Amino acid sequence: MLPLLVKREDMQLFQLKAYNVIIEPQALMINEFAAIRDANDGDDVLTLKELSFVWFYTDVRSDFQNILDDYDRKEEVKQSISLPEDWEPSDVVKEAIQFYREYSKTPSSGLYDASVAAAKFIEGKLKDPQVLLDELDSKKNNKYKLDTILKMVSQIPDVMVKLHKGREQVIKEMESKTGLKGGKKKAIFEDGI
Numbered sequence: 001m002l003p004l005l006v007k008r009e010d011m012q013l014f015q016l017k018a019y020n021v022i023i024e025p026q027a028l029m030i031n032e033f034a035a036i037r038d039a040n041d042g043d044d045v046l047t048l049k050e051l052s053f054v055w056f057y058t059d060v061r062s063d064f065q066n067i068l069d070d071y072d073r074k075e076e077v078k079q080s081i082s083l084p085e086d087w088e089p090s091d092v093v094k095e096a097i098q099f100y101r102e103y104s105k106t107p108s109s110g111l112y113d114a115s116v117a118a119a120k121f122i123e124g125k126l127k128d129p130q131v132l133l134d135e136l137d138s139k140k141n142n143k144y145k146l147d148t149i150l151k152m153v154s155q156i157p158d159v160m161v162k163l164h165k166g167r168e169q170v171i172k173e174m175e176s177k178t179g180l181k182g183g184k185k186k187a188i189f190e191d192g193i
Contacts, residue, residue, distance in 0.1 A: 014055050021052040032099035035092040052081050053089070054096045059104065060112070060170050068120050106173035112166040119163055126152060 013027040028034045033051060040047045056062045056077045064080075067073040078087060089097070125132055126149070135143040 014051075014059075016055070016061075021048075021055045023048065023051050027051075030099070032092075032096040036096055039090060039092045049081050049083050050093050051096075053077055053083065054093065054100055056081065058097050058100045060109065060167060061174065065167070068116060068123060104174065106170055108166065108173055109170045112163075112170045115163055115166055119159055122152065122156075122159070126156075 013024055013030070013033075015022040015024070023033075028037055033054075036050050036054075037047045040050070056064050057073060059065070064073050064077050067076055074089070077083075078085075129149050132144045132149055133142065133146065137143045
């Protein structure tokens with residue numbers, strides 16, 4: 001897997017190498033990330049795990065982003081990075097996640113996030129088709145008919161392809177934003193003076 005970088009100005013904050021998140025020291029100069037370190041009273045292992053959680057849970061380039069349900073993604077990341085089973089994101093971790101989301105925005109990421117939210121909605125509706133069939137409108141008529149549900153199901157492959165393409169577009173924009181070219185940092189004068 002190619003190293004993934006997040007930059008602020010010319011700083012590389014996070015790198016993913018061999019599925020390990022490497023946190024550059026300058027990342028801890030950002031208040032939201034430093035707060036995680038400070039809350040852990042010198043427990044460097046827990047600090048690394050919580051900062052890694054922020055990246056794996058939030059970054060669109062993380063393999064865990066394929067898990068649309070936030071709770072399921074949280075649980076999968078927790079297990080994969082060996083956080084305690086009863087661990088829950090603290091307020092400082094939640095603030096770091098929010099900061100990272102805002103910081104990582106690209107021109108396409110808002111539209112992609114909206115598409116993911118729509119896909120989550122569709123997934124939630126289709127998990128129990130009987131609930132859909134039983135749903136009534138204001139006139140007490142069935143809101144959805146079986147053919148409507150079948151049409152929704154038939155459109156799922158197209159939605160999945162479009163979500164995948166949207167994710168790829170956001171990743172390209174992030175790599176462009178961070179000065180990456182083919183997964184590598186651009187040379188100092190590569191774009192000219």
